[in-house]
Amino acid sequence: MSDGQIVVSGLTKQYRRVRAVDNLSFEVQPGRVTGFLGPNGAGKTTTLRMLLNLVKPTAGTATIGGHRYADLHDPIRTVGAVLEASSAHKGRTGRNHLRVVAASAGLPASRVDDVLELVGLTPAAKRKFKGYSLGMRQRLGIAAALLGDPQVLILDEPANGLDPEGIRWMRDLLKGLAAGGRTVLVSSHLLSEMQILADDIVIIAAGQLVRQGSVSTVMDSMSTVARVRVRTPDTEKLTEALAGGEATVEPGPDGVIFISGVDAPAVGAAALGAGVLLHELVTERPDLEGVFLELTQGKAAIR
The missing domain is CATH 3.30.70 (Alpha-Beta Plaits)
Structure with missing residues (x-):
């Protein structure tokens, strides 16, 4: 099994009367960007949190390279994750925030300037976090996730707060990481962007798998025709x-x-x-938004 392959198998999470994730199974392959899609309340964030050992599954497993996240020997060098906009001490600069993260993980300080350059924050490295926009905070979070040069990157709504130029930057970054052999899993509501960015998609609704496969295969399988x-x-x-x-x-x-x-x-x-x-x-061909709506229509988010 590849070190970067994500395997979700029979994953279930029950919260009293609500089953947030229901016997969910899918795989995410290295060298590809996989879009993780679903309506609000579909169970996407809960799934990602179980994958990262932040929530305990009721049943099933979620592994990265054949191992649970909790069992990874050096997780920061294996998995980089951003589940919400970066948070940091308001009076600390972006560079110093990353220095603290790097030091606590035993990473070389030289990685800080590397990732600042990679995410385009070098000009703002000496600005205090309290002066960062939401888009800048997103970039800082991604920089922190990349400090360990991980094989796997997991992002939940990474384009929040980004302007069109920032979204294009994000697309180029993630495509470049995947082209280098990394595994990239991205949850997003921006379906038009996912159609451009993703190689594969996993669509869930009401905690269950609805469809998975390459973007073209999923779109070609639908009744929505050109x-x-x-x-x-x-x-x-x-x-x-x-x-x-x-x-x-x-x-x-x-x-x-x-x-x-x-x-x-x-x-x-x-x-x-x-x-x-x-x-x-x-000729008008169906877009991902139309396919997504057709697949998820009438599927309640909470049962």
Whole structure:
């Protein structure tokens, strides 16, 4: 088993009358970014906390490289985690905060400047924590998580507080870490960003696994199919030209029509044959948000 493989098997957490996580099983592979997705209350944070030995499971196991987090010989060099925005002494600078963390973990002080540079906080290293924005605190938390140069990185909503430039920076950082062979598990509500960032996704709802696999495999498996968006001054004539086949035509806003059942070349050929002028002919593929909503719709967050 790879040192960086995460294996969740039959994981369950019962809080009195609420089962926050229910017999959950999935794997996260090294060298890939895995998005951990679910509605509010789905059990994502509880799962991550059980993985990091912060919450005791009612049943099941969660291992990293075949070991429970509690049994890792040197956890800071194996796993870096950020479950919430970094907290630190308000009067301490960002650099000094990281120096304290490094010293307590027996890490060389040279790593502090390395990770500050990596997360883009070098210019703010001497500023006190109380003056940090939420986005800067997120970066500081990631810097602390990377101090031990870990094989595995686990992040819960890491883009909170980041502006568009910061989100792009985060994407490049995590993709780079995965490309270097690290295991990256990211919980996020930013589905459009996850579609760009993640190689694989794990979707849960009501504490149970709903779907897992590569982003493309999960999206291709859904009933939500591609459709063709068309704008033409003669919708009736085009609709007649497509009648009798597999095409389904639905009206849209601002004179647009949506055609499903056939692809864009077929629509274009029908329009040409009928002498219909097309102002727009675009294939619209389902996005991750649509797939996510279809998979989780009607699944209660708390039972």
